[in-house]
Amino acid sequence: MEPKYPGLVESYVDLGECYDRAALQTVGRELKGCMKGYKACYSRAYRCLTAAAQLDEDVRALLVTPALEAKMAKRARGILSREIKGAGDQAGRAVQRFLGGITWQGVLREYGTVEAQCGRVYELSDTYGLAHTMLTCLAAGAMAAGHDVVACPDPLFPDRMAHLLIPSLSLAFVSTAPELPWPHRPYRRIRLDAMADGEVLRRSRARLRFSRKVSAALLEEAVDALAQAKAMHDELEGLYNPHVDFDRVYQRGEEIVEAFLALEERK
Template sequence: MNDESNILDFFLGSNTPEGFVSLFDEITGLYKDYVSYVIKGGPGTGKSTLMKKCAAEASLLEPYLERIHCSSDPNSLDAVILPGAKVTIADGTPPHVIEPQFPGAYESVVNFCDCWDEEDLQKNREAVFSLSEKVSACHRQCVGLLKAAHSLLQDNFLLAMACTDGVKATKAADNILERECKRRRGLLSKEHKRFLSAITPKGLLCCTDTVNRLCDRIYVLKDSYGASGTLFMEELRTQLLQRGFEIYTCICPLNPHDKIEHIFVPELRLGFVTANPFLPLEKALAPYRVIHFTRFTDMEALKKKKQRMRFNQRMAAELLDESVRSLQKAKSIHDALEQVYGHAMDYKKINDKAQAVLCAIRQKYPAEV
C-alpha cells in the first residue's frame, strides 16, 4: 500500500442548495507563479486517470500535495495541486469550466478533444443528448432537495442563535488563540478555501484523513445547530488572518457563503473542527479538546423549541438522504455516458499526451531528488 501521509484530500466544488458551487478560482486566481495544466475533454476520456498518475508520482517527491476530488464521483479527481513543482492540474470542463486567461504564459491546455472519433460520437449524438439531459435533471432534483433541507436547518439555526451568547462564543475562540498562537509582526496571511466535506453519491462525505495529516492538536466544537459554531469559527478566521498565519478555511456545503465548518493552521499543526449530527467528527478523530455548544447556549430557552427543532432535523435528514439517491442515479447515467465517449477514444493518443505532461512535471523537480 502506498504511503499517503503527505496527501491532503479536499473538494473544490460541491452540490449545494444554490446549485453547484465552485471554488476553482482558488487555482485560477491564486497560483500565478505556478504552471497550470487545464485538461479539456469529454466524460470518461482519461482526465482523472492522468491526474491520479501525476499525484502518485509526485507523492514521492512532494512534502505534501493536494488531491481535489469530484463531488459527483469521489473516486475521480478534479484537480491536483503540487506546491513543490509549482504545478496545478485541473479538469477545465463543466460544471467548473476553466478558460485560460494567460494561455501559454500561465495555463497550458491539454486537449483530449482531438483524441476521439467525431464520426462515431455524431452517430451516437441522440444518446449523448438524452443521457446528458437525464444527468442534469438528477442534479436539478438534488438542488431542490438540498434547498428544502437547508430551509429547515436554517430555521433551527435562527432558533438556536436567539439562545446563543455570541460574546461568550467569540471570547472562547480568542482565549484559545492566545494559548495556541501568539501575534506575529510583518508576516502576510494567506487563506486557502476548500470543502472538506461534500454531498456525494456516497452520502455526506468528509475527508477526515486530511485532518489527521494536517493536525496534531484538534479542537472539536460539537454544535447541533450551527449557531455558536458559526460565531466561533468566524472569530478564529478573523484573528488568525490578522496574526499573519496561512490557513485552510473549509466552508459548509449546505451553506457555502455564510458558514465556516473547519479551519486548519498547517504551520502550527492545529485544527478547529465542527461536529454535528450529520457529521459526528468527534468519533472519527482523536480530539485534543471537545467544546460543546451548550457552553454558549441558554438551554432552558432552547428546550421550549425542541419539538419544532427535532422535526426540522428529522425532515432535513430525510431530504438529504433523497438528495444522495438523486446523485447516485446521476452517476449511474453518467457512467453510461462515459461508455459512449470511451468507445470513441484513441487511448494511445491520450496516453502519449499524458506521458508528455508527466515528463514536463518531472522536470520541475530538482535533479538530485
C-alpha cells in the same frame, strides 16, 4: 468557456470532429435517454439540497442571537490567549479549502487531511451549524498574530466557515455533528449546542427534532439522486467512448500546448 477575444488571443477548440458521427447514430436513442436522465437527477439533487439548506437556515436563525455570538467571541478570545503566544512581523493570510462535500457516495469529510497537518484538534460539537461565529473570531486572531490559516467552508453554505486549520500551530478546530463525529479523542471538546439559549432549545425541541429529521431525509434523497446521475453519466461515457478518436483528441491537445509554449518564447 467563451473566449474573450476570439481569434486575437483565444480560439474555439472544436473536438466534435473527433466523433464518429455515423456510429453514434446507432446508439442515438440510448444517448438521448441518458443525457435527459442524468440532468433530471442533478436537478432533483439540487432541489433537495436547497430545501435542506433552507431548513438548516431556519434553525440557525432561531438559535443564533447576539448573546450567543458574544458568548462564542468571548470563548474564542480565551482560546487564542491560551494557544497563541506572541505576534508575527506581518499578518497571516487565509486560503479556502473544502474539507468535505455532498457526493454520490454520501456526505463525506476528509478528516485525514486534518490529521496530516494538525496534531491538536478542538472538536466543536455543533448539531445546529453554529460554529461560524467562533471560527471567524479564531481565524481573525490567528492571522493577526501572523499565522496562515485554512478556512474550510460548509458545503451547503459556502459563505460560512465549518472548520479551521492553523498548520503552523499544528492546531485545528473541527465542527462535528452526531452523524459525522471526530473519529479520535480530541485535544479538547467544546459543546456549542450548550452555549445556545436553553429556554429557546427547550421551547423549540419538537421543531428542532423535526427539522433535523427532514433535513437528513432530504440529504439522503440528494445523495441517491447524485448516485443515479453518476450511473447514467458513466453509461453515457460508455456509449460515447468507442466512437471517439482519442488519438486526434490528444494530438489537438499537443498542438494547443505547443502554441502556448511558442507564445511564451516570444515574450
